[in-house]
Amino acid sequence: MMPAQDPLFGAARRLREANDRLRREVAAHEATLRELEVARRDLEVRVAERTKELSIVTARFETALRGAKIYVFSQDRDLRYTWFYSPRGDGADMLGRTDDEILSSPERDFIVAVKRRVLATGSPQDCEVPCVVPDGRAPFALRVDPTFGPDNAVDGIMCAAIDMSRIRSLESEQRRLADELRTALQRYQTALRGSKVTVFTQDRELRYTSISNPILGRRIEGIIGQTDECLLPLENRASIIALKTDALESGIPQHAEVSIAEGSGVRWYDLHVEPLRDDAGSIVGLICASVDVTERKEDEAHLRLLMRELTHRSKNLLAIIEAMARQTARSAGSIDAFVDQFGARIQALATSHDLLVQESWHGVLLHELVRSQLGHYLDRGESQVILNGPAIVLKPEVAQSLGLAFHELAANAARFGALSVAAGRVAVTWQRCSETEGRGLEILWSEDGGPKVREPERRGFGRMVIERSLTLSLAADVDLAFAPAGVRCRLVLPASRFSAQ
Numbered sequence: 063m064m065p066a067q068d069p070l071f072g073a074a075r076r077l078r079e080a081n082d083r084l085r086r087e088v089a090a091h092e093a094t095l096r097e098l099e100v101a102r103r104d105l106e107v108r109v110a111e112r113t114k115e116l117s118i119v120t121a122r123f124e125t126a127l128r129g130a131k132i133y134v135f136s137q138d139r140d141l142r143y144t145w146f147y148s149p150r151g152d153g154a155d156m157l158g159r160t161d162d163e164i165l166s167s168p169e170r171d172f173i174v175a176v177k178r179r180v181l182a183t184g185s186p187q188d189c190e191v192p193c194v195v196p197d198g199r200a201p202f203a204l205r206v207d208p209t210f211g212p213d214n215a216v217d218g219i220m221c222a223a224i225d226m227s228r229i230r231s232l233e234s235e236q237r238r239l240a241d242e243l244r245t246a247l248q249r250y251q252t253a254l255r256g257s258k259v260t261v262f263t264q265d266r267e268l269r270y271t272s273i274s275n276p277i278l279g280r281r282i283e284g285i286i287g288q289t290d291e292c293l294l295p296l297e298n299r300a301s302i303i304a305l306k307t308d309a310l311e312s313g314i315p316q317h318a319e320v321s322i323a324e325g326s327g328v329r330w331y332d333l334h335v336e337p338l339r340d341d342a343g344s345i346v347g348l349i350c351a352s353v354d355v356t357e358r359k360e361d362e363a364h365l366r367l368l369m370r371e372l373t374h375r376s377k378n379l380l381a382i383i384e385a386m387a388r389q390t391a392r393s394a395g396s397i398d399a400f401v402d403q404f405g406a407r408i409q410a411l412a413t414s415h416d417l418l419v420q421e422s423w424h425g426v427l428l429h430e431l432v433r434s435q436l437g438h439y440l441d442r443g444e445s446q447v448i449l450n451g452p453a454i455v456l457k458p459e460v461a462q463s464l465g466l467a468f469h470e471l472a473a474n475a476a477r478f479g480a481l482s483v484a485a486g487r488v489a490v491t492w493q494r495c496s497e498t499e500g501r502g503l504e505i506l507w508s509e510d511g512g513p514k515v516r517e518p519e520r521r522g523f524g525r526m527v528i529e530r531s532l533t534l535s536l537a538a539d540v541d542l543a544f545a546p547a548g549v550r551c552r553l554v555l556p557a558s559r560f561s562a563q
Contacts (some may be wrong), residue, residue, distance in 0.1 A: 109519060131225035133202075136209065137161075138218045141177055168192060173204065177219055182205045184216050188224065201226040258354035263338060264290075265347040268306060277352070278325060295323045302333070305418060306348055309335045313345060319355065330359040364424075371458070383408065407466065407523075414465030418458050425561070426461040428454040428505075432490050435468040438490070439481055446481055451492035454503060460559045463527075463535050470524030471507055471551060480512030480548055487511050497555065502557030509548030517544045 135146040135153075142149065143162045146153040156164060161174050169191045176187050187206045192199050197497050202226040208476055211217035261272035267288045276282055278293055285293065302320050309316045315336040321328050332353040337345045387404060394400035413434045417426045433440060439447045456464065472481065472488075480486030492505040509515075518525070525542065532538040539554040 133223040136218060136220045139181055141174065144218065144245055180208050180219055181216055184208045201230055205267060260352045263347055263349050266310060269302065271347065277427050278322065298322045305333065309337055310345060311339050313373055329354060329356045330357065392455055407469065410466050410469035411462065414462050418461055425455040425457055428456055428492060429459055431456060431465050432468055435465055436472050446487055448487065448489040452494070454560050456490065456560050460555065461538055463531055467528045467532055470527050475549065476511055478513065479515065480509035482511055485511045503555045503560055505553040507551040512548055515545050515548060
């Protein structure tokens with residue numbers, strides 16, 4: 063038989079069960095508290111890190127705004143300033159105020175209209191306006207963005223105003239420098255076009271990258287991108303490429319005079335080659351200056367020729383002077399007559415030489431040669447001398463002999479012929495011979511209106527110069543006739559003795 067259940071025994075059991083449940087709940091709460099404490103400490107660390115990061119970002123942001131002179135601010139729908147950042151550190155007195163209270167005309171109306179347009183449309187706006195700053199007036203670039211509330215309605219604006227003074231100053235300086243550079247470049251290009259200097263650059267493969275003037279018979283656009291292998295004649299290519307390669311490999315400037323065949327001739331260039339370096343100092347190509355010295359080389363060759371010719375002609379001239387002295391002495395009746403005649407002949411030679419010197423011994427115009435020997439008669443009020451003929455350039459060796467012949471003809475005409483009387487006339491004409499005659503130039507000397515002419519009894523120096531010297535030295539055909547009406551002299555020079563101007 064089971065004993066009767068004790069009420070106290072049941073109550074104690076329930077109490078123990080309740081205590082067990084309580085202990086389990088407390089243990090669970092303690093674990094939760096520990097987790098919460100760990101979470102709190104972790105949150106505090108993260109908040110501290112984020113606060114530090116935010117502080118750094120804010121400092122960087124403010125540094126950037128100060129360096130760029132950017133003002134940032136916000137306004138509500140009434141355009142009342144709710145926040146303001148100034149790179150100067152001022153602006154706190156603007157909070158709670160509106161543009162109508164702060165800005166002055168005329169920019170105020172324009173700025174307010176832009177901001178109200180953003181509030182009305184919800185679309186950002188950009189503009190540039192002048193504003194008053196402590197240092198005076200400055201241009202500002204204004205950016206206006208709308209801000210939105212919880213209901214996604216526009217509740218204000220956020221603005222950034224950038225001081226453009228330094229930018230405008232830099233732009234002005236850039237324009238000034240660009241103008242100066244453009245002017246300097248124009249002067250440089252003008253100087254190069256007006257000179258015989260060509261400046262060009264090439265890369266390491268000797269490909270032309272720029273050039274100032276056309277060369278080698280090609281236009282600039284036909285040179286850029288090409289190499290020396292493509293442009294230079296085969297006979298000149300190796301030496302020029304070797305010069306440039308030396309500059310590329312050694313880094314040392316090179317200099318030389320080079321010749322380049324162009325068409326049927328040769329042109330000479332004074333070529334200077336320097337390595338072209340980049341910012342790091344590495345050689346990336348060449349910069350070259352080429353001066354056309356063809357004329358100088360031709361002048362040097364002509365000078366050498368002249369020196370040889372001068373030596374030869376000096377000997378010939380001395381021989382001519384000696385012969386003149388001998389022949390003049392034979393025909394002169396007295397010392398005074400010898401001095402006069404010999405001096406006049408020396409002066410005739412000197413006059414021809416003066417003309418040659420003026421033309422650098424390249425030749426003498428026939429018209430000028432005749433004028434030089436008959437100038438005294440041409441300068442008279444009613445000239446007794448008529449000259450007529452095309453422009454003909456006589457070679458140097460012709461001018462000397464022909465000048466002396468004209469002198470002798472003029473001297474004879476002045477003593478015995480047409481120039482000895484006022485009514486006398488001398489005509490000197492010349493023309494190119496017809497092709498059927500097979501000769502070059504015909505020169506005619508004819509006298510009229512002078513005393514009656516008689517054949518000289520003996521052959522004097524003048525006749526010898528005309529008939530013998532011209533025939534031997536110039537291979538000329540000479541026909542000298544002493545007609546009663548006046549002396550006639552016909553000279554025919556070979557085509558090799560002259561050229562048309």
